[in-house]
Amino acid sequence: MTTRRKPAVSAGVPTKDDIEAMSLFRYQLRRFLRFSEEVTHTEGITSLQYQLMLHVRGFAGRDWATVGELAERLQAAPHGTVALVSRCEANGLVLRRASRADGRQVEVHLTVKGERCLARLASKHKLEIEAFGWAFNRTPPQE
Template identity: 35%
Template sequence: MKFETVHSDHLLSTLAEFRFELRRFLQFSEGASLEAGLQPQQHQLLLQIAGAPQATAVTIAYAASRLGLKHNSTVELVDRSEREDLIERTADKDDRRRAILRLTRKGRQVLHKLSGDHARELNDMAPRLVRALQRVQAHSRTSLAAEVL
């Protein structure tokens, strides 16, 4: 068997394992969100609003960018989350055309519980995630070194 084939098979195996570990965490996250009464994208929206840097205006455009969603999909998500009293919109003082998104008390409570659950799960999963990421990193270094030669 050629070196390249073995090398390629090892890369595929390494990437598959890393992807598996990430997916396990995402499955946990999705299930925890649903158990808390949120759709997984609502949880991600709340997290992005709460986790935005201090000086950042959290707008629909900001949320869309952070969530990887189109503007209109983000508007629907914000509308649903606002109806469920998870977030509130206020007019931007500097640009009245923009709305600033903030968590409500209910949104903050739900997010706080989910964040604790996620931190505990990540603590349990961390060794496997780190090992998988280290294998990807080692493979990348080996590939780069081979390209130089």
């Protein structure tokens, strides 16, 4: 039985195994992102709009998010996130509400249309993640 050596976790020059692991990770990540781009396009939205909806619904303990929280999750500038929220709002996927707790904050919520779209897309993404889940949380298959 052949065992694969785990990449070294240390600072300094990456080993050949490190480079191979990084290459495989980037390949799997790109495959997943391409899949996501294709399925979101068939749904009539962009991958970024899907990500926004996913993050709106994905906060623990609540079903909404602030623009600042969404900007952080998307790793985007706040003004770009505002524009993305506006596009999603124009498509009927999200709506904005003034926060009851803090009137200076705006909460972004999914609409019924947004919930349905997210459910369809999240189901497809879940199946794709499970299809090559080892890339995220399991030992890779032997080559």
